[in-house]
Amino acid sequence: MSKLKTRIISTALALTATSATSIANPSDLKVTEFAGSDVAPSPACLSVAANGDVYVGVDLLGSLGKGSGKGRIVKLVDTDNDGKxxxxxxxxxxxxxxxxxxxxxxxxxxxxxxxxxxxxxxxxxxxxxxxxxxxxxxxxxxxxxxxxxxxxxxxxxxxxxxxxxxxxxxxxxxxxxxxxxxxxxxxxxxxxxxxxxxxxxxxxxxxxxxxxxxxxxxxxxxxxxxxxxxxxxxxxxxxxxxxxxxxxxxxxxxxxxxxxxxxxxxxxxxxxxxxxxxxxxxxxxxxxxxxxxxxxxxxxxxxxxxxxxxxxxxxxxxxxxxxxxxxxxxxxxSQPADVDVDGSGRMFIAAWAGAGYKGNPKRGYIQLVTPQDWQYKAFPELSKLSDEALVKGLRSDSATTRLNVQQELIKRDSKKAAGEIIAIAQDTEASKESRVAAIFTYKQLLGKDANKALLDLAEDTDVQEWAIRALADRLDQVADLPLEPFYEALKSSNPRVQVAAAVALGRIGKKEAAPALLAVAKPPASEKDDEGTKTATAFFTSEKVTGKKVIDIDIDITRTKQLCLIVEDGGDGNGGDHAAWIEPTLITESGKKVPLNKLKWKSATQGWGKTLKGKDTTGKPLQLVDGTKVKDGIGTHSKSVITYKIPPQYVRFQAKAGLSSGANESASVKFALSATPPSGSGSPEGPHATPNSPVILPHVAVHALVNLGAKEDCLDAIDSESQDGALWALHLMHDETVVNALISKFKGSSDAKLKNKILRTLARLYTKEAPYDGSWWWKTQPDTRGPYYVPVTWEASPQIEELFRTEWESATPDHKGYLTFLANKYRMNLQGIGKVEDKVASKEKKIGDMSIEDVMLGLDKAKGNVAKGKKLMSSQACIACHSISANDRKLGPDLNAIGGHLDREAIAEAILKPDATIADAWVDVVKTDGSSMQGTLVSKDDKELVVRNIAGISTTVPMSEVKSVGKSASTIMGPHLLDALTMKEFADVIEYLHSLK
Structure with a gap:
């Protein structure tokens, strides 16, 4: 085979990510192909029977396809257990x-x-x-x-x-x-x-x-x-x-x-x-x-x-x-869709492998994964086992075995085995996994007749949580349950037991449980603030930075224990914001300057690529747009947050900040400094992605109170130490009697703090979610303002509005500020009090404002123009690395024949989602002498491989000197290169690329 043909084929493979053998995996696992696309194409899901038979859901419609007769379930069997x-x-x-x-x-x-x-x-x-x-x-x-x-x-x-x-x-x-x-x-x-x-x-x-x-x-x-x-x-x-x-x-x-x-x-x-x-x-x-x-x-x-x-x-x-x-x-x-394991420990993976958004009969495969020292052991045919043997299976260390023997016992309705099963649940020498399996097996077999034994187990601290869960597991089997064991569990020193008890009391459905639930429905202190959840406040925010502009930052950081360097997109959605923090410096009280790079950051997140010291996100040496080299800079891609712990001796932070030479001409960014990461900044993305275990017990207790309809108890608790939990529950109860009682409580109180809390609760109750009829969907970029997606007023809304307007008439400026805050936060739309929302005419979205799925759907409807696409392509960042014609400088993968290998959808996916497609062409080659190189894999055979680096220089390496070849952890191509185009412009570019055959 000629090297030219080899290069074309290897590039096509990289673009479509179809190879099952190119993956890098732990050395102590064995990963092989179990079945190919000839029998299991476009595998959307799979399930493995305990004996190893594999059921694959073949979906040739993918996620966006239309039409009938394109789905099937294929059963795969390895009759000789050789891994195929x-x-x-x-x-x-x-x-x-x-x-x-x-x-x-x-x-x-x-x-x-x-x-x-x-x-x-x-x-x-x-x-x-x-x-x-x-x-x-x-x-x-x-x-x-x-x-x-x-x-x-x-x-x-x-x-x-x-x-x-x-x-x-x-x-x-x-x-x-x-x-x-x-x-x-x-x-x-x-x-x-x-x-x-x-x-x-x-x-x-x-x-x-x-x-x-x-x-x-x-x-x-x-x-x-x-x-x-x-x-x-x-x-x-x-x-x-x-x-x-x-x-x-x-x-x-x-x-x-x-x-x-x-x-x-x-x-x-x-x-x-x-x-x-x-x-x-x-x-x-x-x-x-x-x-x-x-x-x-x-x-x-x-x-x-x-x-x-x-x-x-x-x-x-x-x-x-x-x-x-x-x-x-x-x-x-390659694009794993599902994963499952059988009773002998064989794990199977359904790999979508570039089958696109509408499925592909020639893409996809099933992989088999086992430990290297794994040995096959046949799973027994459960239908032929005795009840006694099945019960013993509950003691197995295998989750697959425990579940399958349980379901066989239930299928047989083996109540005669109930005594042996509960004995496992009671056996303190058995593993906790087996005891829990026995508890739920016993409950499924006997229903409410299991409750007496489970109430006894609810006193065993080792399995108390699961006994409680099993007792309240079926809503049709809870009517006769006593509440005392659940009250005791709410007082447990084990928070998991407390949560299980609170959930159970809500399911049992007896309102007399409300006082016990209110006692634990106390939100953490940080959740009681009337101004809502606090987000990070930046103590420096720059104006928009473009082109060669460089800004100076000089901030007092005395008593600052943590510093977050934040890079935001300037709002242009152009995707070329390869920003750089340029020579950031810490200064001591004596005036000594230390480059920030001397410190190790606590964490660094970014839009794509890596945050790098001395390099931009493409891996090039860091320099300004005008070519000035930056010695101690940090390269990153918005949206990014780099967090440092600051030693106490440093009192000032100074930096020059701007765009690096890797940025597009139209790129823009904003820089900010903060003591804490802002909401929406990456990992963690803010409070909604930060563990908050103290909120869990009050959260489930509040929802239990709502489920019980315990409005009277919650109203009574407003004057107790359970006030905050009671109001939390009440603000989810759209009931006129609740609103009227809250208004009465407000008017009769002289406690300003309580009155503000009641106003907040009433603001939350002013609207409710419109009944959902399935006629609409919020699409891929929904309105996140809340607290309802389609807020509508209801019977009690006029009373709430009247109270707000009465308050407004006599309010001090500070109190008017609070009323305005509530009206805006809860989107009450009260004329004269806060904002009244206007319907804004929608403007044409850019590719960067749309989900990949929406782009693909739009591509179906948009007819591209080759000539316009060619002109647009010449001005895009892609051209810096990819060759279009035979005379172009060779850097990244060639595109001059891409239309012969990929359809329009696959080309679009390769641009929008390079990690799943084109990025696979960018590899790390580790040599036997320990050195390594990175670049586009041009060709590879038994004798040699050829890698082309970002400078366009090709290197041939004998395979005898190659230790490994794997997909690079850092890809050069980012996912936002065409974000600034409209849907029509994007379709033009795709049509042009598809014409290159």
């Missing part, structure tokens, strides 16, 4: 398979229905059965929940924000990841109906009954990871106009997570995420708990990120009733 699927069947044909659970002879599937030639009619949770084990479902799917997403939004866009993954917990519930399309009138097999605005987690029994919302206020989660103790984790995201950042979230039953109306401006009302992790796109999730895996990879949530080509491990540290976390790179693969 050697048998496959089409298990069932369903549209948009988005979630699978294999359990016994049943396969639960989340899917849409698209009749031939028609539009999608709905999304459903169904169950398929293969009783004769021939690898094909016995009939049509039996529906368990109908209408679990909104058909209109799926019809208009596709399935990109729809309901996705499903997973079963050891409590036997099926947990469903609902995207922010939400759903209207979802109905279970028992006739129960629910509607949910936005995303969250829904759960249902395996027979389709008892459907209920578990948590709410999530953006677009794709799956859930559930550990043996019923902790649940999601890798969701947010969009506040500053990026689609990933949030790692611990889901706590009844919790409100606030997207999009509360998480920014009403953070005190939510349970925050554990971390904001920057840009990405969370997909499949698994909690690994298998004894065949090394300890360092075991008992951790493993979260796939499609946008980062990575599966991550999150290391968890207990923090009260929740956790703090630390993310670690784990397995690098």
């Amino acid at each position: 699927a050697d048998k496959h069947t089409v298990f069932a044909k369903v549209d948009n398979p988005r979630g699978l659970i294999s359990m016994g002879d049943k396969l639960y599937v989340l899917h849409t229905v698209i009749p031939d030639g028609q539009k999608l009619t709905g999304m459903h949770l169904s169950v398929l059965t293969d009783a004769d084990h021939d690898g094909v479902a016995d009939g049509e799917p039996k529906r368990l929940i109908e209408n679990i997403s909104v058909p209109k939004h799926n019809q208009d866009r596709g399935a990109d924000h729809t309901t996705n993954g499903i997973r079963m917990g050891i409590d036997g519930w099926i947990y469903i990841a609902v995207g922010d399309f939400g759903f209207v009138d979802a109905v279970g097999t028992d006739g129960k109906k629910l509607t949910m605005l936005g995303g969250g987690i829904l759960r249902v029994r395996p027979d389709g009954s008892n459907m209920e919302v578990y948590t709410h206020g999530l953006r677009n989660i794709y799956d859930v990871a559930i550990d043996p103790f019923m902790n649940m984790y999601t890798r969701g995201n947010t969009n506040d106009g500053g990026g689609w950042n990933v949030r790692f979230i611990h889901q706590i039953q009844s919790g409100e997570y606030g997207y999009p109306v509360l998480f920014k401006n009403f953070t005190s009302e939510i349970i925050p995420a554990l971390a904001d992790l920057g840009g990405g796109s969370g997909t499949g999730a698994l909690f690994m708990d298998e004894p065949t895996w090394p300890d360092k990879y075991n008992k951790v949530p493993m979260m796939a990120d499609w946008g980062r080509n990575e599966i991550y491990i999150h290391r968890l540290t207990q923090d009260g009733p929740s956790f703090t976390q630390k993310q670690e790179d784990f397995i690098n693969t």
